[in-house]
Amino acid sequence: MSLRQFCAAAATAAALAFTAASPAHAVTEIQWWHAMTGANNDVIVKLANDFNASQSDYKVVPTYKGNYADTMNAGIAAFRAGNAPHIMQVFEVGTATMMAATGAVKPVYKLMQEAGEKFDPKSYLPAITGYYSTSKGEMLSFPFNSSSTVMWINLDALKKANIAEIPKTWPEVFDDAKKLKAAGYSTCGFSGSWVTWVNLEQLSAWHNVPLASKANGLDGFDTVLEFNGPLQVKHLENLVELQKDKTYDYAGRTNTGEGRFTSGECPIYLTSSSFFGNVKAQAKFNFTAAPMPYYPDVKGAPQNSIIGGASLWVMGGKTAEEYKGVAKFLTFLSDTDRQVYIHKESGYLPITKAAYEKAKAEGFYKDQPYLETPLLELTNKEPTENSRGLRLGNMVQLRDVWSEEIEQALAGKKTAKQALDAAVERGNQMLRQFEKTAVK
């Protein structure tokens, strides 16, 4: 290409771009950064396309920004550079960080109010929105994809080990895991992903025991960790004991060990309900998802579980017109049929009561009762201070620190009590650091 040709081509391209950017009437673009891949990415694209087709004033542009942590970091970096997206998908553990950033985010309840959109917080499932609301019930971010911890069970393995009933309590799980081990599952009786989420965060909520003071941080950043109590210590002691002969076998901090369930190695596996897609695609055995086990000697257990997943945060500093579009889009997402669609396609939970009822009425859970398990767990009882949710700053790093200590206990380098004491102490230091930087 000669220089002259190049210049001509560039001029044409610029002219084209200019025409494209100035259509008959201005469409307000709404940037949506997300972290969904595969089938869930398709759901996001379809939602955006449907919304764009339903009206002509706004255009939602979804962009994949990497995994949850990457997306959040990209959003933070963009905000610092002055060009944050309008909507950002942030995982549940980033909630405190986002919430502390007053001015960087626009609370959803305020957004809806100012845009004049019809918005009834009561129509959403409290177990889900509670995680993303203030203690007064004001919704800060919009729950998008939610899941909870369930116990995935290899039914064929249970049959092989002559176990008639799906275990309900932790002692039953331990007994059954020993039987399974004897029946040939010698490397792993049971295991789980997200070691702190399952064995500290959910365990505490499920037994109505505090993980941290101030309603697990929901009531203030001056929260103090409290998960070195007798229940959590006893549970970790049990895991340490069972790790010795691989009745329990640690499967890592995140969900990289999930293949051990689908490959048939670990017949009982505690992880997110959103594992469903992979189980369905890969497991060559009959399976189900049961509620998390509990310790029967704890009074009132089981309480209710807490959610995992992500929510949509609206970023601050945008124009009123843009916010109007965002508000319309959130209303669009809350639509009952659309929620049912998201629920069925992605396996994530519906966020409105109406959508849950509708899925139920359609008989969606008849064939696949295990898809209702996380909803039953979440709505098992009215949430208490200890089971509404968590709001701890630096949560991603906190989890790493807790995992480190749990690993030390499982490796026999510390006792369960020492490990959890250290996890609490180190975690508290980080919380104080976060409190210092949080905007007052």
Next chain:
Amino acid sequence: MQKNAIFQSRLLPYALIAPQLAIVLIFFYWPAAQAVVQSFLLQDAFGLSTSFVWFENYQDLLQDADYFATIGRTFAFSFAIAFSSLSFALLLAVMADKPLRGGTLYRTLLIWPYAVAPPVVGVLWIFMLHPSLGVLARYLRAMGVDWNPLLDGNQAALLIILAAAWKQISYNFLFFLAGLQSIPRSVIEAAAIDGARPMRRFWTVIFPLLSPTIFFLLVVNIVYAFFDTFGIIDTMTRGGPGKSTVTLVYKVYTEGLIGGNLGSSAAQSVILMVIVIVLTAVQFRFVERKVTY
């Protein structure tokens, strides 16, 4: 003697080096200066509240026993990686230096691993040695070795050292081979005629003559182990189990990017920068003296 032999104008030489200077200033000094500034600040992740705290970030670090453990671990890792990678590469290079059938093919194949990106190296080794996915791990377990790097810190450290050293072997191999080929044959032949056996010839003739290459590679490998093992650690162990595979660079990353604690992260970067400057200076001042060029 005339000083401005070539340049008529006084400004011209400055103008000529200006582009290079600009690049160095913008891409090296400016970010480094920003890190130094950031290390004196306490700031939330979004940059909404900033307070100047003098040396508080440094104080916190230097009072943290954990931080010193990380420094020690990083040095141990670096020496283990540099030593194993250098010695293995030298062995391969000495063998490849002999007249072999298909020698070129053999040499080419040995260079391949260098083209593999660190995170991919991590994934490759995971496929071999992950306790539940790994092919080799199954054999190890079948042989009765309690292989579980998810819980055993020493095994995890070994895994990182293996993968990191493996990746660097090709690079070292290439330089060693070039170094070996530049040694005059006549010197080796003279030693042979004097009755020196291959091992003696290697240690008394070849090895000293190779020392500039070894020195250069030592510096490069230690810097590599300090900085470029990040991708391997992130894909293989994420610093676990416990803290047994957290190195200085990995700590900078987790605390700055994941934890959003930019002040401490910047302070750590500055300390890291100082360590590497000192290390390189020491290497050039003291080790280089003993090197025969």
